[in-house]
Amino acid sequence: MLKYLLFDLDNTLYSARYGLEDAVSRRILAFLTRYLGVPAPEAARERRIALKKHGTTLEWLMAEKGFTGVDAYYAEIHPEGEASALEPDPALRDFLEGVPLPKAILTNAPLEHAVRILDKLRVRDCFTHIFDMRRNNFVGKPAPETFRRVLDALGVTPAETLFVDDYPFYVDGYRALGGQGVLFDEKNAHPDYPPPRIGDLRELGGFLGPL
Ligand SMILES: [Mg+2]
Numbered sequence: 001m002l003k004y005l006l007f008d009l010d011n012t013l014y015s016a017r018y019g020l021e022d023a024v025s026r027r028i029l030a031f032l033t034r035y036l037g038v039p040a041p042e043a044a045r046e047r048r049i050a051l052k053k054h055g056t057t058l059e060w061l062m063a064e065k066g067f068t069g070v071d072a073y074y075a076e077i078h079p080e081g082e083a084s085a086l087e088p089d090p091a092l093r094d095f096l097e098g099v100p101l102p103k104a105i106l107t108n109a110p111l112e113h114a115v116r117i118l119d120k121l122r123v124r125d126c127f128t129h130i131f132d133m134r135r136n137n138f139v140g141k142p143a144p145e146t147f148r149r150v151l152d153a154l155g156v157t158p159a160e161t162l163f164v165d166d167y168p169f170y171v172d173g174y175r176a177l178g179g180q181g182v183l184f185d186e187k188n189a190h191p192d193y194p195p196p197r198i199g200d201l202r203e204l205g206g207f208l209g210p211l
Contacts, residue, residue, distance in 0.1 A: 002101060002180075002208060004156045007127075008141075008165035009107040009114055012184045013092065013201075014121060016166070018085045024109075027077040028057050035067070055140035055170070056108045062138060070138070078113040086120040095202050096126040104129040106150055106163070108140035108170075129154065141165070142173020162207065168193055182207060 007013060010021045032043040050060035061067035096103060104127055107114050111132040118124035131150045139146050151161060158179030165171050168190055171181035182204065183190060183197040190197065196207055 001160065002162055003160040004154050004162075005099065005101050005103040005204075006106050006150065006154075006161050006163045007103060008163075008167070008170065008184070009105050009109065009117055011166045011186075012164060013123070014086055014089065014117070016186060020082065020085060020117075023082065024077055027079075031073065031076055032057070035061070036065075055142055055146075056133070058133065059138065059140060074110045074112070078110060078116075080116075082113070083116040083120040086117065088120070088122040090122075092121060092201070093123050093126065096123060099204070099208065101208070102128045102154075104131065104150070104154060106131045106141060106146075108133060110134060141167075141170040142176075144173065144177055147174055147177055147179070162204070164198075164201070164204065180207070 010024075014020070029040060029044055029047070032047060033040045036043050036046065038046070047057055047060075050064070051057065054060040054063065058067075058070065058073060067073075105114060105118070107130070109132060111130060111134060114130045114132055115124065118127070118130075131153070133140055136146050136149065141147070147158070151158060154161070158174070158177045162180045162182060163171070163174040164182045164184050165174075166184045166186070168183055171183045174181040183193050184201065185193065185197050186199055188199060198204060
């Protein structure tokens, strides 16, 4: 029986059409171009390859490039005001409040980013926990130890927890643990992805079973 819902944050709790994550990617690329000292297309190519192996750009830089400047990196890619395009989402709030299970956030971003987004959407108090990159010792999704640490903190098993994310690589990691992973695929970009796959969070009601 399900006991918890675990949500990704970016492009899952709000639509990709706001362009927030694209803006983060542009800032990461600008940072990489400078840090690696290579042209932008080369930095983008290296990042693309690295993200097949690492959950985040930061983990790649720390593991393979000797990078230690985490605070400066986060300040650059998550500037204040980054959430200005977002709007409060009363429909999301209604949905979250209507599901009689506790809910938490697992994000590969830092807490300051998560708080900005959740406050802008006006849903922060709908979640019991925010597991961010610092709390996860800079090991992000889809690392199995990260999912396990989060579930241990929540006092639940993978089978008792529904995890929702817009990134197949992360849903794959959760399913590999025996967990119930749902792909949020708003733009129908992954039609061949094994179900469950939803285009609207409200479809989650169909997967919650008897509560
Ligand atoms: Mg996401």
